[in-house]
Amino acid sequence: MTYEFITTEQRGNVLLVTMNRPEVYNAVHAPMHHEMADCWDKFAAAEDQWVAVLTGAGDKAFTAGNDLKFTAKHGPQPIPETGFAGLAMRYDLEKPVIAAVNGFAMGGGFETALSCDIILASDRAKFALPEVKVGFFAAASGVQRLSRYIGRLAAQEMMITGRTVDADEALKLGCVNEVVPHDDLMTRAMALADDICSVSPSSVKATKRVLNRMAQIEGFGESMEHSREVLKDLAQTEDFKEGVQAFAEKRKPNWVNR
Secondary structure, three states, rough: OOOOOEEEEEEOOEEEEEEEEEEHHOOOOHHHHHHHHHHHHHHOOOOOEEEEEEEEEOOOOOOOEEHHHHHHHHHOOOOOOOOOHOOOOOOOOOOOOEEEEEEEEEHHHHOOOOOOOOEEOOOOOOOEEEEHHHHHOOOOHHHHHHHHHHHHHHHHHHHHHEEEEEEHHHHHOOOOEEEOOHHHHHHHHHHHHHHHHHHOOOHHHHHHHHHHHHHHHHOOHHHHHHHHHHHHHHHOHHHHHHHHHHHHHHHOOOOOOO
């Protein structure tokens, strides 16, 4: 597959993946989902790629998440079985992915970062699960992952209000591993990837295999399937349609609670 919406570069045993739609803050639409899924399929199979670093093009955004304008224009489109950005429902990846969050990570963008193994944030980064503001909910693993990583109470407040947190608060909450100066982000991410490459890749895969199994035992996949069913129900509501339309028209939604 030839990539139009992402770029890839191999540096030693590290794969650098860049979401490349800066004109829309790297928002993800159906074609980009499928490109990313293909990229992760190849990464999983490549014997000479041990670690991946995922970032966004430009200085403003990691990714704005779901491309709602595309959705409003073209309607809901199927995404890969491996979920949002080809990662959210990829339960068997045995290689680590580092998210280098270079700007805002909103909605599916934050969920994409949460689907990675380590999250490094620029000091300019901002995070939110604002789906409730546009008639959605955090169905691309945000409900599951954020509540596991930072605790249910803190996660519920973020998910139900849709509020934005800056990099420092994200670190305090446990949403990210480390905050670094913006200009140093990629240097730090590649250095961390090199550190991981210095240890046994077989041992790293074994560690990931056990972690993946733990998630399976805890019912992570079942919960994600339930999210899909709930999202289907939500998509039939007037509020869902109004949220998408209001976003595309840049106006305040008129909620009707049905």
